Amino acid sequence: MSVGLLSLIVLGLAVLGYLLGRQRALSAVKGDPRALHSLPSYYGASVALFTAVPALLVMVVWLFLQPTILETRTAALIPQENIAASGGNISLVMADVRRIAEGLDAVAARAGLDEAGIQAMRADLSDMRSRLAEVGVALGANVDPAVFEAAKTYRSLGNSLHSAMALVVLLAAALGFAFALWRISPQLRARNLVEQFIQVLLIASSLIAVATTFGIIASLVVESWHFFRLYPAGDFFFSTTWNPQFRGGSSLGLWPLVWGTLYVSFIALLVAAPIGLMAAIYLSEYAGPKMRATAKPLLEILAGIPSIVYGLFALVTVGPLLRDYFAQPLGLGDSSSSVMTAGVVMGIMLIPYVSSLSDDIINAVPQAMRDGSFGLGATQSETVKRVVLPAALPGIVGAVLLAASRAIGETMIVVMGAGAAAKLSLNPFEAMTTVTVKIVSQLTGDTEFASPETLVAFALGLTLFCFTLALNVLALVIVRKYREQYE
């Protein structure tokens, strides 16, 4: 019985439970719903929940655990010499086992074999490799009898575990169904029960987000720790050269990358913050309703353009333009990839973030503030400058810092606009690169995951995470400190 069919059955049972539960509650009070504690539908819902939730939970847990149990049981069957033959790596042997087990099903279907027939197959008597190849399972070598036996066990154990799961899940559904239906009485607080379930659901949803965050941090920390065992932390944090060598002997200094990141982000914010803020002021304070209704969505289209498209724009248009009209005449370099290119294009990308958020924040400043200022004979721009902006300042700072977080994390525009050379330089028309770009370039390619050159990506990721976290905390502190100034 497949997982899909099983869930359908459970859900069908839940629907049935809903109808029966409702019916039973109504008949218990002879059809007068006023005598019930809750609305009849809540009784139905309580039966449906008791049927579906435990059964589906059991299924999810079982599906998580089954592969692990299967692996450990089967791995025990494989003799040591087979593991040694494949370089001492059990996971390679297990991959073979899984593929053979899958192939066996196909072979059986093709030859019309039943379960006993499969059990009778022997790797040392027939040419299993070619038979498996016929059904599309290509193996690197002839099938070892021990591995083949393990595969047969893997398959049959998997099948029996699967049937057991179906049985247990159906049993859980039936038990829940019967229990919930049995305890329906007019006094049962079905409504509160459903309320509690909803609360648990909401808590679980928020826990998923929190747990994921912690999981990501944990994996970053663990991998970074591996890195620092292979590479001295002092060099990573204090060296000013970035020169990875995949043959070994690399110097992996953090600072050229951090400098590039900060430089590009700084230029991006220099472009995005004033333009975005002024656009927001225009839209919220000056523009008529018609203008606002057209301009705001148009501005937000900018936010919908994928960053790779901005990257192309940087590479093809902005880069050569800046080189021909600024860098070369000023004698600052002749590279079309530059910090300036990436920064300017990234700034354009961030304009809608700043403007859209600031616009909402400026609109949230009470009209009474503006009236008060107009009533004293202030002009519109005086009102904006002296009353509206100070009142909206915490929110605007938050918007800019949010944009800064995005700038720090941006990759594609930097690859295409600023190049990939790690450098410590003040010249904005020189090619530089950022942390994110180097994470990508260290992890792409066919390198093993055990050298400092690849593991450095995690340390870089952790550094980046700390930077954005610090920015977010800063934003939070600023907003907390100045919040509720008006009211």
Next chain:
Amino acid sequence: MNDMRILDRDVSANTTKITARGVQVYYGENHALKDVDVDILAGTVTAFIGPSGCGKSTFLRCLNRMNDTVASARVLGEIKLDGEDIYDKRVDPVVLRARIGMVFQKPNPFPKSIYENVAYGPRIHGLTRSRSELDEVVETALKKAALWNEVKDRLQSPGTGLSGGQQQRLCIARAIATSPEVLLMDEPCSALDPIATAQVEELIDELRAHFSVVIVTHSMQQAARVSQRTAFFHLGHLVEYGETGQIFTNPRDPRTESYITGRIG
């Protein structure tokens, strides 16, 4: 309403400050104010009373062109301040609002310090030349608004931290600081408790010495207590306008009588 007889009804001057003739206001299709004629005298407190939605606040907001900030509002007719049409093209509404100050229904201090709140008007209009002069203006305004003694030790703390009544007096001080000729007050006590209301009312009576005050109020007792002249609005019409004592004791229009005796509104 017994106290109205003991109040001094003297109108200190009989010169007309604002003349309104045939004022009509439309909000989109809605005809909010119909053909209003009013003369507001200098050195007088004039009260506008009437049920909700009768147009009294609308008319008040016409007097300093605050309706300009409402996109759908349209004002017809003629309003003259010292014989000068305020809806004339040559009149800058910004300058006009500096001459006709306004205090709003809900206290709306800016999220700045008490000092900066009061100094706001003088600063934007460049009324003072030095810091000490500005200090003096702020002090005078706060004293006139009867707030000085309560806040003189904490001028740098935020204006939003004051109590509701203090906030409203701060807003009055803020309006006074630009030294306007007329002060408009849109239900200035509706968000205040009785004690704060009494303080603001006392203040209004003192302010009469310096400006004409126009006050919109829902409370007839308040109108009777603070004003010398009263205008009664109903459904967008100005029903009756005259001496406060006469309006409350001997109204000419049956609608006014119904309203002040509590039968309509």
